[in-house]
Amino acid sequence: MSIPSLFDLTGRSVLVTGAASGLGLAYAETMLEAGARTLMTDMDAQALDTEVQRLKSRYPLVEGATLDVADATAVDALVDGMTARHGAIDCVFANAGISAGRGFIVEAGQLENIDLAHWDKVLRINLDGVLHTVRAAARHMKPRREGRIVVTTSIAGLRSESLSGYAYVTSKAAANNLVRQAAMELAPHNVLVNAIAPGPFATNINGGRLRLPESAERMRTHIPLGRVAQADEIKGLALLLASPASSYMTGTIIPVDGGASAR
Numbered sequence: 001m002s003i004p005s006l007f008d009l010t011g012r013s014v015l016v017t018g019a020a021s022g023l024g025l026a027y028a029e030t031m032l033e034a035g036a037r038t039l040m041t042d043m044d045a046q047a048l049d050t051e052v053q054r055l056k057s058r059y060p061l062v063e064g065a066t067l068d069v070a071d072a073t074a075v076d077a078l079v080d081g082m083t084a085r086h087g088a089i090d091c092v093f094a095n096a097g098i099s100a101g102r103g104f105i106v107e108a109g110q111l112e113n114i115d116l117a118h119w120d121k122v123l124r125i126n127l128d129g130v131l132h133t134v135r136a137a138a139r140h141m142k143p144r145r146e147g148r149i150v151v152t153t154s155i156a157g158l159r160s161e162s163l164s165g166y167a168y169v170t171s172k173a174a175a176n177n178l179v180r181q182a183a184m185e186l187a188p189h190n191v192l193v194n195a196i197a198p199g200p201f202a203t204n205i206n207g208g209r210l211r212l213p214e215s216a217e218r219m220r221t222h223i224p225l226g227r228v229a230q231a232d233e234i235k236g237l238a239l240l241l242a243s244p245a246s247s248y249m250t251g252t253i254i255p256v257d258g259g260a261s262a263r
């Protein structure tokens with residue numbers, strides 16, 4: 001296979017959750033540029049519409065649909081509908097996620113101050129949402145004996161993390177193991193499941209906190225590369241994991257973190 005064809009997604013059909021902003025938007029742009037028909041979904045209907053309209057003039061194969069990943073029935077219906085329209089679903093990015101919350105470095109983030117309603121909400125979106133998306137995709141990919149599932153987890157799910165909340169780090173650790181588990185179950189069916197585990201990226205998560213100059217300053221000491229990443233810096237790995245180039249990769253959790261997890 002030629003090098004360009006290793007990364008060519010022409011004729012493929014891709015779904016991205018949480019695609020109206022940040023990493024999800026970067027994944028969608030990557031898929032479109034590589035030639036895939038791409039269904040962008042998000043629970044923020046207005047932001048989604050703005051991005052889909054912006055991309056439409058350049059990429060006619062873009063589509064948008066409102067979706068809350070916490071709603072299992074809605075996820076199933078969307079994936080069923082997409083598969084019926086496109087004939088197949090080749091790759092899914094289970095990416096939607098929320099709020100790291102406050103870490104135990106501040107009193108509000110310590111065990112006795114955990115807000116259980118916030119805990120439930122984070123787990124419902126960051127973990128249940130991933131399960132709903134992975135499960136809906138697998139159901140269609142298994143019988144075809146082909147498919148890619150890419151979950152956005154976090155380096156906060158690989159180790160303890162004083163700056164992120166309990167619910168967030170727990171949801172991401174569980175999502176990392178869900179990826180390994182699903183990869184093992186689906187390997188005999190040639191459905192490949194991998195995780196991208198980002199470090200700090202300047203997106204809208206946590207109210208866009210990582211875009212602030214103070215965050216940039218703090219990250220200088222926390223991150224070996226000495227800076228927060230921009231969303232575009234996720235694109236290379238997204239393309240690799242969605243394309244024929246990664247045909248022998250499954251069950252991997254790949255940090256994109258400026259070296260943080262190597263410390």
Ligand SMILES: NC(=O)c1ccc[n+]([C@@H]2O[C@H](COP(=O)([O-])OP(=O)(O)OC[C@H]3O[C@@H](n4cnc5c(N)ncnc54)[C@H](O)[C@@H]3O)[C@@H](O)[C@H]2O)c1
Nearest residue numbers: 018021022023043068069096097154198200201203204205
């Ligand atoms: N930015 C970082 O530093 C960082 C680091 C590690 C992991 N991540 C993970 O990357 C993923 C994307 O986050 P981001 O940084 O791009 O944030 P973001 O806030 O810029 O984008 C997240 C998108 O997900 C959508 N969303 C939220 N809840 C949803 C739901 N229930 N259903 C559907 N869509 C929903 C939001 O509307 C938003 O458009 C998340 O899973 C996040 O935990 C981000």
